[in-house]
Amino acid sequence: MAKEIPDLVAEARAGTGKGAARQARREGKVPGIVYGDHKDPVAIAFEFNKLLTTLRAGRFMSTLWNLKVEGQEDVRVICRGVQKDVVKDLPIHIDFMRLRRTSKVNLFIPVEFINHDKCPGLRKGGTLVTVRPEIELVVTAGDIPDHVTVDLEGLEVGDNIHVNDITLPAGTKATIDRNFAIANITAPSALRSSDDTSDDGADEAADEADA
Numbered sequence: 001m002a003k004e005i006p007d008l009v010a011e012a013r014a015g016t017g018k019g020a021a022r023q024a025r026r027e028g029k030v031p032g033i034v035y036g037d038h039k040d041p042v043a044i045a046f047e048f049n050k051l052l053t054t055l056r057a058g059r060f061m062s063t064l065w066n067l068k069v070e071g072q073e074d075v076r077v078i079c080r081g082v083q084k085d086v087v088k089d090l091p092i093h094i095d096f097m098r099l100r101r102t103s104k105v106n107l108f109i110p111v112e113f114i115n116h117d118k119c120p121g122l123r124k125g126g127t128l129v130t131v132r133p134e135i136e137l138v139v140t141a142g143d144i145p146d147h148v149t150v151d152l153e154g155l156e157v158g159d160n161i162h163v164n165d166i167t168l169p170a171g172t173k174a175t176i177d178r179n180f181a182i183a184n185i186t187a188p189s190a191l192r193s194s195d196d197t198s199d200d201g202a203d204e205a206a207d208e209a210d211a
Helices: 018-026 048-056 189-210
Strands: 007-012 029-036 039-047 064-069 075-084 091-098 104-114 127-130 134-140 148-151 160-162 181-186
Touching: 018 029, 029 048, 039 048, 039 064, 039 091, 048 091, 104 127, 104 181
Parallel strands: 007 064, 029 091, 104 148
Antiparallel strands: 007 039, 029 039, 064 075, 075 091, 104 134, 127 181, 160 181
């Protein structure tokens, strides 16, 4: 299933240059520009509070957006720069690049774990520890996967899951070459505590033998 591309609503902005940008800021807007795909740049503006909320939600720079501007055709864009006030650290200008459906882009795709009930390690009381809830992949703008699937069937306590252990969505690849960890199945807390106690007892016995 393709991942739904979130909407980002902006409005057309009259004029370009520093003067027009300052006017937009006086009106409580954040000016921006859309460029690329061999088309003319388009000046836009965002409501300050809405944009700030979206920025603070995270992953703004690595999210593919469906830019909606009234009176214009929707366009897929990715942010290529957020200029901020050096004192207040608040956005004062934002740049976007248009993408075609065939364009390749790096995006963070969420990880979904399945078959918890078929995982012996979990049935024995183990805990699934997620190292990477998202994986950064190179994807095609027109076919973004909704998630990456990790099958837990047959995994035991102590097993580790690495990116090479799973099948990535068709047409994608990880941005990192090494075989990084995604998750692991840890021992039940009671068993870990018992092991720690046993280790302590062994240490004490060793100390007495050395005395």
